[in-house]
Amino acid sequence: MTALLTIIVLVFILVAIWQMVKIFDLAQAKGENSSVATEKDNTMNAYLMMGFLAFIYIITIVCFVKWGDLPLLSNSASEHGSTVDNLMVISMVLIFFVQTVTQFLLHYFAFKYKGEKGRKALFFADNNKLEFIWTIIPVVVLAGLIIYGLNTWINITSVDESDDPLIIELYAQQFNWKARYAGADNTLGKANVRLIDIDKANILGLDEADPNAQDDIITTELHLPVGKPVLFKMRSQDVLHSAYMPHFRAQMNCVPGMITQFGFTPTVTTADMRQTEQMQEKVKHINEIRVENSKALIAKGEDALERYEFDYLLICNKICGTSHYNMQMKIIVETQDEYDAWIKEQKEFKNSLIN
Amino acid sequence: MSAHADTHAHDDDHGHHHKETFVTKYIFSQDHKMIAKQYLVTGTIMGVIGILMSMMFRMQIAWPEEPNVLFEALLGKWAPGGVMDADIYLALVTIHGTIMVFFVLTAGLSGTFSNLLIPLQIGARDMASGFLNMVSYWLFFLSSIIMLISLFVEAGPAAAGWTIYPPLSALPMAQGGSGMGMTLWLVSMAIFIASSLLGSLNYVVTVLNLRTKGMSMTRLPLTIWAFFVTAIIGIVSFPVLLSAALLLIMDRSFGTSFFLSDIFIQGEVLHYQGGSPVLFEHLFWFLGHPEVYIVILPAMGLVSEIMASNSRKPIFGYRAMITSILAIAFLSTIVWGHHMFVSGMNPFLGSVFTFTTLLIAIPSAVKAFNWITTLWKGNLQMNPAMLFSIGFVSTFITGGLTGIILGDSALDINVHDTYFVIAHFHLVMGISALYGMFAGIYHWYPKMYGRMLNKNLGYIHFWITAVCAYGVFFPMHFIGMAGLPRRYYTNSNFPLFDDLANVNVVITIFALIGGVVQLIYLYNFFASMYYGKKAEQNPWKATTLEWTTPVEHVHGNWPGEIPHVYRWAYDYSKPGHDVDFVPQNVPLMEGEEELQH
Numbered sequence: 001m002t003a004l005l006t007i008i009v010l011v012f013i014l015v016a017i018w019q020m021v022k023i024f025d026l027a028q029a030k031g032e033n034s035s036v037a038t039e040k041d042n043t044m045n046a047y048l049m050m051g052f053l054a055f056i057y058i059i060t061i062v063c064f065v066k067w068g069d070l071p072l073l074s075n076s077a078s079e080h081g082s083t084v085d086n087l088m089v090i091s092m093v094l095i096f097f098v099q100t101v102t103q104f105l106l107h108y109f110a111f112k113y114k115g116e117k118g119r120k121a122l123f124f125a126d127n128n129k130l131e132f133i134w135t136i137i138p139v140v141v142l143a144g145l146i147i148y149g150l151n152t153w154i155n156i157t158s159v160d161e162s163d164d165p166l167i168i169e170l171y172a173q174q175f176n177w178k179a180r181y182a183g184a185d186n187t188l189g190k191a192n193v194r195l196i197d198i199d200k201a202n203i204l205g206l207d208e209a210d211p212n213a214q215d216d217i218i219t220t221e222l223h224l225p226v227g228k229p230v231l232f233k234m235r236s237q238d239v240l241h242s243a244y245m246p247h248f249r250a251q252m253n254c255v256p257g258m259i260t261q262f263g264f265t266p267t268v269t270t271a272d273m274r275q276t277e278q279m280q281e282k283v284k285h286i287n288e289i290r291v292e293n294s295k296a297l298i299a300k301g302e303d304a305l306e307r308y309e310f311d312y313l314l315i316c317n318k319i320c321g322t323s324h325y326n327m328q329m330k331i332i333v334e335t336q337d338e339y340d341a342w343i344k345e346q347k348e349f350k351n352s353l354i355n
Numbered sequence: 356m357s358a359h360a361d362t363h364a365h366d367d368d369h370g371h372h373h374k375e376t377f378v379t380k381y382i383f384s385q386d387h388k389m390i391a392k393q394y395l396v397t398g399t400i401m402g403v404i405g406i407l408m409s410m411m412f413r414m415q416i417a418w419p420e421e422p423n424v425l426f427e428a429l430l431g432k433w434a435p436g437g438v439m440d441a442d443i444y445l446a447l448v449t450i451h452g453t454i455m456v457f458f459v460l461t462a463g464l465s466g467t468f469s470n471l472l473i474p475l476q477i478g479a480r481d482m483a484s485g486f487l488n489m490v491s492y493w494l495f496f497l498s499s500i501i502m503l504i505s506l507f508v509e510a511g512p513a514a515a516g517w518t519i520y521p522p523l524s525a526l527p528m529a530q531g532g533s534g535m536g537m538t539l540w541l542v543s544m545a546i547f548i549a550s551s552l553l554g555s556l557n558y559v560v561t562v563l564n565l566r567t568k569g570m571s572m573t574r575l576p577l578t579i580w581a582f583f584v585t586a587i588i589g590i591v592s593f594p595v596l597l598s599a600a601l602l603l604i605m606d607r608s609f610g611t612s613f614f615l616s617d618i619f620i621q622g623e624v625l626h627y628q629g630g631s632p633v634l635f636e637h638l639f640w641f642l643g644h645p646e647v648y649i650v651i652l653p654a655m656g657l658v659s660e661i662m663a664s665n666s667r668k669p670i671f672g673y674r675a676m677i678t679s680i681l682a683i684a685f686l687s688t689i690v691w692g693h694h695m696f697v698s699g700m701n702p703f704l705g706s707v708f709t710f711t712t713l714l715i716a717i718p719s720a721v722k723a724f725n726w727i728t729t730l731w732k733g734n735l736q737m738n739p740a741m742l743f744s745i746g747f748v749s750t751f752i753t754g755g756l757t758g759i760i761l762g763d764s765a766l767d768i769n770v771h772d773t774y775f776v777i778a779h780f781h782l783v784m785g786i787s788a789l790y791g792m793f794a795g796i797y798h799w800y801p802k803m804y805g806r807m808l809n810k811n812l813g814y815i816h817f818w819i820t821a822v823c824a825y826g827v828f829f830p831m832h833f834i835g836m837a838g839l840p841r842r843y844y845t846n847s848n849f850p851l852f853d854d855l856a857n858v859n860v861v862i863t864i865f866a867l868i869g870g871v872v873q874l875i876y877l878y879n880f881f882a883s884m885y886y887g888k889k890a891e892q893n894p895w896k897a898t899t900l901e902w903t904t905p906v907e908h909v910h911g912n913w914p915g916e917i918p919h920v921y922r923w924a925y926d927y928s929k930p931g932h933d934v935d936f937v938p939q940n941v942p943l944m945e946g947e948e949e950l951q952h
Contacts, residue, residue, distance in 0.1 A: 014875075113735050121667040126673070149766070153709065315840060325842075
């Protein structure tokens with residue numbers, strides 16, 4: 001219905017434009033060569049250029065005010081997250097400075113130098129000094145950004161084994177995630193999709209003879225102890241997937257036939273994150289929207305939407321087939337004690353097999 | 356410069372051509388001007404299909420899973436009860452990308468204007484090989500037909516994204532569209548690449564060998580420089596995509612394992628071993644990234660030319676413009692890895708690609724500043740082509756700046772494959788290249804059809820399109836930064852993103868208006884062929900050689916001798932002349948100095 005209405009509205013807009021053009025054309029019928037811009041056209045479009053400049057500025061401001069609380073920028077939940085965010089903020093400030101200035105010059109010149117009869121343009125073809133200036137400024141600025149950026153990148157991607165990180169495998173398949181904890185020995189058992197034996201419930205293809213695999217723990221929820229470095233080893237059994245954990249500024253593709261990795265240290269527990277003012281506001285806002293949407297559902301005789309409560313998520317961010325849009329796993333960051341209690345309740349691999 | 360003897364020989368030939376039949380004139384034509392028009396019309400039809408697809412999936416994103424009469428009518432079994440199916444959503448996204456990037460902005464843009472302008476602006480009778488040129492067009496036509504046929508196969512068209520990463524694209528078990536749909540996609544693209552290579556070779560040879568007397572490389576209009584360099588990039592990089600496509604066909608049909616290894620799907624282990632999907636990503640992006648410059652460079656050339664002529668001023672920094680085109684072309688071939696920062700590629704390699712990628716901002720910035728300076732103290736004639744050129748610079752800057760974020764590997768981690776990327780590349784190469792194409796069409800329509808486009812329709816077309824383009828793509832940056840992944844059929848499974856739903860509605864409304872407004876342009880384009888005002892020989896008072904040819908097309912372009920060239924292409928408002936433009940074929944006045952470029 002909405003779509004039908006939209007289409008009707010669009011058709012009307014089209015008809016209106018059509019009529020406007022007819023009026024334009026009739027009004028100009030006497031112009032000498034109506035296919036080339038006249039002085040009147042130059043003036044009109046010059047003013048529209050300034051109007052458009054205003055539009056660009058306004059849409060920028062509106063976007064920032066309405067949707068620019070940058071919910072994910074302001075509350076990263078990993079140790080490296082804040083450095084990424086700093087770099088992001090610096091880049092954004094730079095971009096918006098350059099954007100504001102250059103768009104102004106472009107549109108203002110288009111306005112200021114609108115064509116007038118009898119005026120001649122300045123014959124100005126070259127100026128090496130100017131070219132030099134606007135080559136060297138980007139060079140210097142970019143050099144700064146490159147150095148800062150690469151420094152951050154190297155810090156993020158280099159894994160320090162001496163930190164003794166918690167090793168967890170993220171296992172992707174169409175269309176769900178599993179996590180495999182390395183167990184007490186913190187060493188993942190060997191695995192290959194060729195060893196998958198569904199009848200025995202060996203769903204990730206672990207080598208049943210490998211001693212390191214015996215204490216591995218396979219789960220469908222990802223629990224992480226706060227403040228402890230984690231090193232994820234990613235694996236996929238079918239197509240490419242991408243393990244995207246936006247709150248932790250973390251992402252890595254899962255590639256069939258190879259193991260990829262990404263490490264970070266979570267810094268804020270789920271419970272603490274829920275308590276932050278920003279998150280409470282966001283959740284409240286989302287729940288208002290959900291209550292509103294539920295009204296329409298109830299009217300149709302369907303169930304209302306559940307209340308939303310914040311959780312960290314692992315989501316798939318590489319197109320992987322039909323249900324790509326719903327491939328997610330909950331991440332729970334908790335204190336070491338809570339984590340220890342949870343992991344103790346999980347079944348070790350050797351006990352999970354069906355013989 | 357070595358072409359004089361040749362062209363003179365051709366002069367004698369002229370006059371007793373074979374009689375033209377309808378078939379040789381309109382269908383299997385070897386005349387570059389007709390081939391250009393064939394490219395343009397085919398590209399336009401593909402463009403309409405591509406844009407229609409985007410309007411459909413935008414409606415699905417804004418109003419997820421709501422019945423829609425349009426879907427029911429157009430998608431048939433893929434929209435039972437008018438509700439769009441998740442598979443066809445992915446297929447629409449995939450084919451939209453493929454059509455817009457390759458069929459509209461590569462063939463439609465480069466094919467049209469390289470063909471039209473290279474012989475006309477360098478002063479040649481035709482392309483070096485009219486026959487290859489004809490073959491190039493018909494291969495393109497064939498590949499378009501195959502791509503359209505793929506929309507109708509039983510299991511659906513290709514749906515693995517326009518980047519067709521295996522294993523998803525290789526295994527019919529992984530996705531319906533990876534069966535016959537993907538086979539046709541690959542065949543279509545292989546033919547497209549052959550077409551593109553034939554075209555590019557022809558462009559390079561023509562520019563190097565058939566320039567008229569006096570047309571040195573440093574007197575060429577920037578359009579020709581852009582087409583020339585574009586053709587070279589195409590020749591260097593398209594074959595790599597062809598090899599990727601061929602290897603993928605081998606994996607799919609002949610059981611090889613170039614890109615596949617260790618796969619367990621639908622309860623069975625497949626035999627593939629030892630291949631790597633990452634290899635495919637390298638091969639794909641080795642073309643895929645230069646491809647965006649194949650799309651944007653011709654637009655830059657057109658815009659430079661149109662801006663100079665409508666500002667009645669020389670293009671600022673002609674030499675710097677050529678240098679930056681060359682720098683961009685060179686850098687474009689060594690940055691592909693920035694699409695793969697999180698692919699599992701070695702992080703050190705990632706740092707190298709960050710470095711080379713951010714370097715591209717330098718020649719790009721030089722170009723933007725030169726365009727802005729070209730406007731400074733000009734006498735701007737606000738023709739529709741000029742508006743689209745200014746619009747081009749505006750969206751190129753807006754879209755280009757966010758490249759600083761995406762090219763920075765550390766920042767890319769969190770916005771990779773989100774709507775932020777969509778916003779970035781649509782502004783910087785999608786909308787910008789489309790603006791360049793529109794600018795070119797408005798400017799050279801009189802040369803193509805001998806009639807003028809209606810200017811007022813052009814103004815309305817530009818202003819509404821300009822507002823909609825920002826309305827669609829600017830807010831997308833923000834939902835991308837909020838973490839919303841691209842290629843999601845619906846976001847309703849993530850309450851986390853519920854507060855972005857209204858942004859998506861706004862975007863879709865802008866997209867629908869922007870899409871519908873293109874009808875005004877289509878009407879203008881087709882109606883003006885028959886009812887447009889008759890064009891003068893040089894309606895924009897431009898300096899380049901194409902405006903010295905008669906309005907009515909003749910085979911061989913100039914009825915008499917080919918004009919000689921005495922000056923560069925940008926003698927606008929030169930002091931000492933009464934008129935504000937001096938065509939390239941006007942000899943220097945006594946005592947007049949030629950600008951040293």
